Amino acid sequence: MNRKKHQILKILLLCLISSKSSASEKELNLQFIRHKFGQNTEDIELFFNSSTVLPGNYTVDVKLNDEVIGRAKLEVSQDDKESYCLKDEWLSDLGIIINRDFYNKYFNIKRECYEIGKEKNSITTFDNNSQIFSLYMPQAAYIKKGNTEHKWSYGDPGFNLNYDAYLSKNDEDSSIYGNLEGNVNIDKWVLYGRGYKYEHDKFTTDDVTLSRAIKSLEGDLIIGDTYTNTSLMDNISFYGVQLRSNNAMTPERRGDYSPIISGIAKSNARVTVKQNGVVLHSELVSPGPFHINNVRGIRSGELVMTVTEEDGSEQQTRIPVTFIANLLSPGNYNYDFGIGNKEATWEPDNIFAYGSFDYGLNLLTLNASLLFEQHYSNAGIGAVGSIGSLGAVSVSGNISRAKNQLETDQGYSTSANYSKNVGANGNLQIIGYKFSSEGYTQYANFDYRAPRKDKKEKERYEVTLTQQFPASNVFLSVTGWKKFYWNDNSVTGANVSYTQNFGTVNASVNGSYSRGDGAKSDYMLGFNINIPFRHNDRQFYSNSGVTYNRNSGIGFNAGFSEDVTKNFNYNVNAAASKDNESVSLSTNYTSSMFRTSASVSKNRNSTNASAQIGGAIIGVKDGGVMLTSMSSNSVAIVQMEGLAGYAFTNGVESDWRGRIAYPMTTYMDNDIQISTDKLPSNIELTDNVETIVPTNRAIKLQKIKYKNMSRHVLKVYDKNGFVIPMGTAVKNSNGEIISFVNNNGISLLNIDKNDERVFFGSCTISTSGLKDNLSEIQEVNCE
Structure with a gap:
């Protein structure tokens, strides 16, 4: 027609x-x-489909200025053709108190309701397909109640098991690596653990904990393998019981700072980041420069980054990290209390207890900490103060007493830090200084059964700068540190990273320098450029770079990749240095049930091949067990029973039972909305948008009703x-x-x-x- x-x-x-x-x-x-x-x-x-909404009663999700605020019954009459007439009580139940003077001339006396859409700056619309009623109102037209905050969701009983298996083989031998991480949820309790196994090693477990989020305390109760979270002492991992505040639970205090961790991989390598023996992050990277900026759970102290290459060789980098505790608003506080043991035993002689408390006053935050056990004690006080537009300054002091089998040490440690966060660009500057007397001992380094260590830190200087220039698409990060020890040794290190975008082209320069314990200095410099291009209507991405290392000299690498489909891509790479040349091919495929990759590489001495598979197995009460390629801390299982093979949310097709795994952000509003255009035309939703505020590691079954x-x-x-x-x-x-x-x-x-x-x-x-x-x-x- x-x-x-x-x-x-x-x-x-x-x-x-x-x-x-x-x-x-x-x-x-x-x-x-x-x-x-x-x-x-x-x-x-x-x-x-485009006809006027028919009169009748509808259950709708209501949006106010594009924000979902609730669900309500909406009665549509024949008189609502020009503008929907909304009663004051209906709006009030949704948490909206309208300005009656603002809408006075649009009050329908006969129907006793407001025809809000007739006001020139207000709009009311109803999408019958998605069952969403939208209100657009100027700020002066209403007051939004503060008591409409969504309740936390602890989720449903279930389990979420993330797995990752890696196989590598070369001309001489092979290696297998497996990693498991998961949780079992019962009521408001979460049993969490992770473990890994290398081919010839036994299975090792980390961070096995039983925890519960407590809203009234804005904190978590944790039992098991955890770590201290104090602002005045180097944090340690321990086995015990802990009650600590959780800033993620309070919107005004969210946002952990994560430093940029960078390096260069010679092959398809695994990068592992640890602090005090605890694995904080682990991921596979491709050959060439890499940047990691999503490591969470970092505290003041030293990070150890290990790059494990395909051939089994390892390279370690130690990175000191200093944090300045956030200034707390007056009346706000952070706390951390615990009792336990640094080892997985409960021998009375080794049990310690500690407490840490930060409290906000006007322009000042006070810090206090205390730790004691039979042979060791430590106490500290500190303050963080604002100096207006110049930034913030923190000062602190600690004293310790440590007694081993041979002697007793007493000492003190002082520190001063300066921090400045500039403007909307997120620029951060930290200058830190720390002095420790010869008798001062950190509890992380204390062992009653061993004599004191000769290598004790005396002074430490640190400088960190991150700077963004949005107009020039430039990002700059510089970190430098120097540590002196009481045995006259010293360690110096620095990292620099510069990135700039030229349209779709990305260029970066990375450098590092280190020298310590009388060894020769080691330094690295690398340049990398990424250029997207099209050929025969296909999108490709090229990657090339050059690196210089004092030990291995100059190296070159070049490669390109293509996203063949939204689920499949490949990468070809070639590299050369004075000692070796190599070429590699890697592929990645992601389905709705799992993700997998494979690579093969050949160098002057050997041929290497590897394969990896990963994903998650999720089970939830009344929702069954499902396989998914998606890994997420908190997850919703969205189900439209009987609708298999439809990508009605999250861009992933539903499984045979009409289920899709939906990643959620912890302690934030997560609006799960169904894309009605992805559904058969004979399907009509009876509800659509659901807002969930999940606790940490929550598993939520969300069944969507439809006709x-x-x-x-x-x-x-x-x-x-x-x-x-x-x-x-x-x-x-x-x-x-x-x-x-x-x-x-x-x-x-x-x-x-x-x-x-x-x-x-x-x-x-x-x-x-x-x-x-x-x-x-x-x-x-x-x-």
Whole structure:
């Protein structure tokens, strides 16, 4: 059907539906629908989907200025064609108190409601497909209640097991690495653990904990393998019981700082970041420079980054990290209390207890800490103060007493740090200084059974600068440190990273320097450039770089990659240095159930091949067990039972039971919304947007209710053979109005397939004999 005919037909149909002429007027002959329109059902489908919302009662998700605020029953009448009329009570139940003076002239006295959409700066819309009612109101028009905060969701009983298996083989031997991380949730408790195994080593577990989030305390109760979280002492891992505050629970204190950790991989390598023996982050990287900026759980102290190459060789880099505790608002506080042992034993001689407390005053935050056990004690005080636009300064002091089997040491440590966070660009500057007397001992280094260590830190200087220049698409990061020891040794180190975008082209320069314990200095400098390009309507990405290392000299690498589909990509890379040349090919594939990669490389001495598979196995009460390629701390299982193979949310197709794993951000509003355009046209949602605020590692089953509809164009006759009068309400078996009879007895109906009968005034018809299509008018008799 050409465009002109389509427009004429739609005008005629709209006239038919909205006509207010009497039954005595000349009737419109709709027989052309059967003979002409039925040849192209897309035309009538388009008309049906874009028609005006029919009067009736709807359960809708309500948005205010694009923010989901709740769900409510919405009654639509024939008088709502120009503007929806909303009662004051209906708005108030959603947490909206309107400014009556602002909307006074739009108050409908007869209906006792406000026609908000008639105000020039306000809009009310209802999307019948997605069942979303949207309000757009200027700030002066309403007050939003503060008591509409969504409740935390601890989720449902279930488990979430993330797995990662890695196999590598070269000409001489092979190696296998496996990693498991997961949690089991029962009520409000979470049992979490992770473990890994190398081929010839036994399975090792880390961080096995039982925890519970406590909203009234804005903190977590943790039992098991955990770590201290104090602002005045180097943090340590321990086995025990801990109660500590959690800034993620309070919006005004969210946002851990994560330093940029950079380096250069010679092959497909695994990068592992540890602090005090605890693995904080582990991931596979491709050959060339890498940047990691999403490591969480870092505290003041030293990071150890290990790069493990394909051939098994390792390179370690030690990175000191200093944090300045955030200035707390007056009355706010952070706390951390615990009791336990640095080792997995409960021998009375080795049990320690500690406490840390930070409290906010006007322009000042006070810090205090205390740790003691039978052979060791440590106490500290500190303060963080604002100096206005110049930034913030912190000072602190600690004293310690350590007694081993041979002697007793006593000493003190002082530190001063300066921090400045500049503007909206997120620029951060930290200058730190720390002095420790010869007798001062950190508890992380204390062992009652061993003599004191000769290598004790005396002084430490640190400088960190991150700077963004948005106008030039430039990011700069510089870190430098120097440590002196009481045995006259010293360690010096520095890292620098510079990145700039030139349109779609990305260029970066990375450098590092280190020298310590009388060894020769070691330094590295690298340049890398990434250029996207198209060839034969295919998108490619090139990557090339050059590096210089004092030990290995100059090295070159070049490669390109292509995203063949949204699920599959490959990368080809070549590298050369004075000692070696290599070429490699790697592929990555992600399905809805798992993700996998494989690579093969050849160098001057050997051929290496590797393969990796990973994903998650998630089980939840009443939702069953599913496989997914998605790994997330907190997850929702969104289910539309019976709808398999539809990407109705998260861009992933549902499994055989109509389930999709949906990643959620902990302690934040997560709006799970169904994309109705991805669903069959006969599906009508009874609810859509669900807002979930998950606790840490929550697993939530979210079943989406929907109706399986049948759609018809009917011409209905009463018992006497006359067409049903225009304007007669059509109701379903629940008594809800679903349509109205139009001119010539014609009705356009959307009927739930579970409804056995439809009522036209005082008479009824059976739905069992109706054909589910809009391509022709069906003539039926009403009983």
